[in-house]
Amino acid sequence: MTYRTMLIKNAFRNRFRSILTITGIGVAILAFVFLRTVVDVWNSGLTAAAEDRLVTRHKVSITMLLPRTYYDRMGNQPNVSSIGYANWFGATYPKDEHSFFANFAVDDDNYLNVYPEIVVPPDQLAAWKADPAGAIVGQTLAAKYGWKLGDKVTLTGTIYPGDWTFNVCAFYTTTNRAIDKSSFLFHWKYLNDGPISDRMREQVGWLVIRVKDPSQGSAVAGAIDSMFESSEAQTLTESERAFNLSFISMYAAIFTAMDVVSVVILLIMTMIVGNTIAMGVRERTHEYGVLRAIGFTPRHLMVLIFGESLFITAIGGALGLLIALPIVNGFGKFIEDNLGSFFPYFAISSGTVALAAVLALVVGLASAVLPAWTAARLQVTMALRRLG
Amino acid sequence: MIPIAYNVHSLAARRSTTIAAALGIALVVFVFAAVLMLANGVEQTMRATGSPLNAIILRKGSQAEMQSGIEENAVGVLRASPEAAPAGSGTMSTAEVVVIITASAAGTKGGVSNAVVRGVMPESFMLRQQLQIIEGRNFTPGSDEVIVGRGIASRLADVGVGRELALKRNRPVKIVGVFSADNSSFESEIWGDLNSIRAIFNRQGAVSSVTLRLKNASLFEDLRRRIASDPRLGLEVKREPTYYDEQSQGLSVFIKTLGLVIAIFFSVGAMIGAMITMYAQVAQRSREIGTLRALGFRRSRVLLSFLLEAILLSLIGGALGIVGALGMSFVHFSTVNFQSFSELVFRFTPSPGILIGSLLFASIMGLLGGLFPAVRASRVSPVAAMRD
Numbered sequence: 048m049t050y051r052t053m054l055i056k057n058a059f060r061n062r063f064r065s066i067l068t069i070t071g072i073g074v075a076i077l078a079f080v081f082l083r084t085v086v087d088v089w090n091s092g093l094t095a096a097a098e099d100r101l102v103t104r105h106k107v108s109i110t111m112l113l114p115r116t117y118y119d120r121m122g123n124q125p126n127v128s129s130i131g132y133a134n135w136f137g138a139t140y141p142k143d144e145h146s147f148f149a150n151f152a153v154d155d156d157n158y159l160n161v162y163p164e165i166v167v168p169p170d171q172l173a174a175w176k177a178d179p180a181g182a183i184v185g186q187t188l189a190a191k192y193g194w195k196l197g198d199k200v201t202l203t204g205t206i207y208p209g210d211w212t213f214n215v216c217a218f219y220t221t222t223n224r225a226i227d228k229s230s231f232l233f234h235w236k237y238l239n240d241g242p243i244s245d246r247m248r249e250q251v252g253w254l255v256i257r258v259k260d261p262s263q264g265s266a267v268a269g270a271i272d273s274m275f276e277s278s279e280a281q282t283l284t285e286s287e288r289a290f291n292l293s294f295i296s297m298y299a300a301i302f303t304a305m306d307v308v309s310v311v312i313l314l315i316m317t318m319i320v321g322n323t324i325a326m327g328v329r330e331r332t333h334e335y336g337v338l339r340a341i342g343f344t345p346r347h348l349m350v351l352i353f354g355e356s357l358f359i360t361a362i363g364g365a366l367g368l369l370i371a372l373p374i375v376n377g378f379g380k381f382i383e384d385n386l387g388s389f390f391p392y393f394a395i396s397s398g399t400v401a402l403a404a405v406l407a408l409v410v411g412l413a414s415a416v417l418p419a420w421t422a423a424r425l426q427v428t429m430a431l432r433r434l435g
Numbered sequence: 436m437i438p439i440a441y442n443v444h445s446l447a448a449r450r451s452t453t454i455a456a457a458l459g460i461a462l463v464v465f466v467f468a469a470v471l472m473l474a475n476g477v478e479q480t481m482r483a484t485g486s487p488l489n490a491i492i493l494r495k496g497s498q499a500e501m502q503s504g505i506e507e508n509a510v511g512v513l514r515a516s517p518e519a520a521p522a523g524s525g526t527m528s529t530a531e532v533v534v535i536i537t538a539s540a541a542g543t544k545g546g547v548s549n550a551v552v553r554g555v556m557p558e559s560f561m562l563r564q565q566l567q568i569i570e571g572r573n574f575t576p577g578s579d580e581v582i583v584g585r586g587i588a589s590r591l592a593d594v595g596v597g598r599e600l601a602l603k604r605n606r607p608v609k610i611v612g613v614f615s616a617d618n619s620s621f622e623s624e625i626w627g628d629l630n631s632i633r634a635i636f637n638r639q640g641a642v643s644s645v646t647l648r649l650k651n652a653s654l655f656e657d658l659r660r661r662i663a664s665d666p667r668l669g670l671e672v673k674r675e676p677t678y679y680d681e682q683s684q685g686l687s688v689f690i691k692t693l694g695l696v697i698a699i700f701f702s703v704g705a706m707i708g709a710m711i712t713m714y715a716q717v718a719q720r721s722r723e724i725g726t727l728r729a730l731g732f733r734r735s736r737v738l739l740s741f742l743l744e745a746i747l748l749s750l751i752g753g754a755l756g757i758v759g760a761l762g763m764s765f766v767h768f769s770t771v772n773f774q775s776f777s778e779l780v781f782r783f784t785p786s787p788g789i790l791i792g793s794l795l796f797a798s799i800m801g802l803l804g805g806l807f808p809a810v811r812a813s814r815v816s817p818v819a820a821m822r823d
Contacts, residue, residue, distance in 0.1 A: 063714070064711055064714065064715070067707050067710055067711050067714075068707070068711065070707060071703075071704050071707035071708065071711075074700070074703045074704050074707070075701075075704045077700070078697070078700040078701060078704070081700070082697070107536050107537065107602055107603075107636075108534070108535050108536045108537040108549065109537060110501065110534070110535045110549075110776070111534075111636070137502070139498075203496060204496060205496055205497055205498050205502050206497075206502045208494060208495065208496050208497070208669065209496075244504065246637070246638075246641075277604070278604075279604070279637075281604060289545065292545060292546075293537070293545075293546075293547045296540065296543060296545070296546035296547060296548070297547070297548055297549065297770070297771035297778075298770055298771060299543070299546060299770075300768055300769055300770040301690075301770050304473075304768075305693075308466055308697060311462050311465070311466055311701070312701055312704070314462055315459050315462045315463065315701060315704045315705060315708070316704065318455045318456070318458050318459040318462070318708055319455075319459060319704060319707060319708045319711070321455055322452055322455035322456060322459075322708060322711060322712065323711060325451055325452065325455070326452060326711075326715055
């Protein structure tokens with residue numbers, strides 16, 4: 048009999064207990080993969096950033112507006128290929144007041160040029176440009192509310208008070224899955240000509256710049272900021288990546304907490320596996336005495352015990368990953384449809400799978416430390432004296 | 436009935452497996468209780484901010500003060516409301532302006548966060564008696580000085596007493612004091628003189644909100660009716676506690692939902708741990724169980740006894756988990772509140788309900804984990820067991 052067959056036989060001596068343990072490991076790995084995926088996808092906002100894009104906002108806060116004249120002045124910068132601008136509208140949909148989707152006003156011509164990842168069919172784009180009250184809607188959002196081309200949609204303003212009615216003219220999809228497909232875009236001019244306070248007229252929320260040469264990005268950013276250094280409203284221009292990171296960092300504490308919690312599930316898993324292995328070792332004390340008496344060294348016993356623990360965790364871990372893929376990704380579909388503004392896509396990454404596999408094995412080793420140590424220290428005579 | 440002492444001794448006799456199973460449950464209860472304490476922390480912080488006698492007036496449709504705007508000429512009328520408690524020649528009332536600034540977060544690399552800057556009147560301090568200067572001094576009315584809440588002071592980089600904030604070119608704002616406010620959300624704000632703040636942020640001619648101290652709480656309905664009956668004003672009034680409850684909803688519901696889903700996931704693992712332990716107990720004690728049955732204890736008594744033992748085991752774990760979670764109540768947590776888009780500093784806040792709920796949750800895990808082992812125990816045949 049080889050080591051391998053012996054430890055496999057040991058692992059299934061108490062078949063019912065082993066099955067329970069494997070189920071426990073499976074559930075723990077499932078929970079771990081789910082948590083890691085949430086954290087992963089949240090941070091994926093960074094992968095939505097393009098290298099050749101910069102964002103200019105008010106230096107004091109993103110909630111403050113910049114004069115639209117900045118747009119013309121920035122256009123003179125060398126190395127800039129196009130500039131778009133946008134205003135956060137922040138309206139709610141009265142038919143579904145409590146759910147959130149991003150809605151903002153954008154300039155007619157350039158905003159979509161700056162984001163080549165956003166794809167609108169040409170005929171729909173032309174229809175949008177021709178309709179002052181037109182809106183472009185992300186396909187996930189349109190599917191959620193069943194909006195069709197030509198539908199009228201009324202939103203209730205929060206920052207800009209009143210009811211605002213739009214015509215759905217176009218749908219967009221994206222070529223980068225990390226970009227939100229649940230946004231609602233409409234003409235900046237429609238907002239500016241609307242019933243808004245004078246303080247907010249001819250103002251833009253932020254500008255997005257596409258540079259010709261990404262390596263010149265920080266030089267362009269510096270040139271823009273120094274251009275407005277002595278103006279009333281100073282600017283802060285940063286790479287799109289840094290801009291996205293600033294939003295991600297605002298919620299960092301929540302996601303750090305989820306990281307901590309994903310470690311807790313590994314500890315729970317260690318308790319379950321450790322308990323099972325320790326029980327097996329205790330029940331087999333007599334047998335280990337016999338093995339020692341016929342010439343097995345303490346080291347042999349340790350190999351047997353570590354092997355058994357690794358074997359059980361490997362099966363449990365594999366099972367967990369196997370069920371995690373359909374469950375988490377299936378749940379992900381639900382998240383994409385309903386929370387698409389926060390999680391544009393939701394799928395397990397290969398990194399998460401690898402991490403879960405490695406950590407399962409680490410748990411397998413950690414769980415066996417105490418039982419193996421106990422077994423290795425056994426006095427042969429004491430062990431033989433014990434029965435059952 | 437079989438005495439509980441029997442169960443206590445049985446658990447103590449197989450110490451290591453009892454500890455492993457109890458620790459598994461403890462970790463789940465820890466997550467469960469900590470998450471509820473966190474959500475409770477958000478709610479309590481907001482609740483402490485509102486006073487039941489205060490009514491806050493905002494522009495209709497705005498979800499937070501930051502979005503609201505009230506024209507200067509309406510402010511005088513509102514502050515002279517007959518429902519407001521008199522003070523000197525006027526009333527106990529105040530008009531405030533709220534803006535959001537983006538600042539570097541302390542202890543992070545490139546991380547930023549949003550902070551509320553509130554422009555206040557001397558009367559604001561009468562309405563918010565919980566404010567206390569704990570370092571430095573209060574700002575001088577009419578000056579460009581500000582005081583910062585102790586929560587935000589620890590959260591943002593470079594906001595200590597004596598520092599300056601660059602909110603406008605050539606007009607530095609000096610931090611002269613730090614205040615506490617009874618753990619309310621005011622501690623996450625920066626306060627300065629109303630007119631200075633309005634001048635710095637170009638908000639002359641309007642405020643964000645008007646707050647009144649009512650003569651008595653029952654006058655709120657009169658005020659509400661009066662304000663609703665004048666559609667030209669376009670305003671709405673809320674009791675302060677209602678308003679601040681709304682501000683906490685998004686974040687606390689998010690934390691609660693996420694946390695409970697995680698805890699339920701995790702509890703499956705802990706239940707399996709308890710099940711393994713209890714099955715082992717039953718298997719090892721079949722002779723004892725046979726003896727109990729032979730002594731005349733009925734099947735139902737044996738079942739009950741093992742169920743109680745499982746619950747006892749889980750309560751030990753539950754108590755450990757609660758102790759751990761209570762240890763978290765010294766930890767501050769800080770994230771951007773969804774509703775107000777600004778940093779909120781709060782603590783893990785326990786409540787009797789959470790403690791009882793956690794023990795109940797632990798008992799349910801014990802009950803479900805112990806059910807099948809207890810059924811098996813009750814089926815042990817006295818004759819067969821004693822022959823072994």
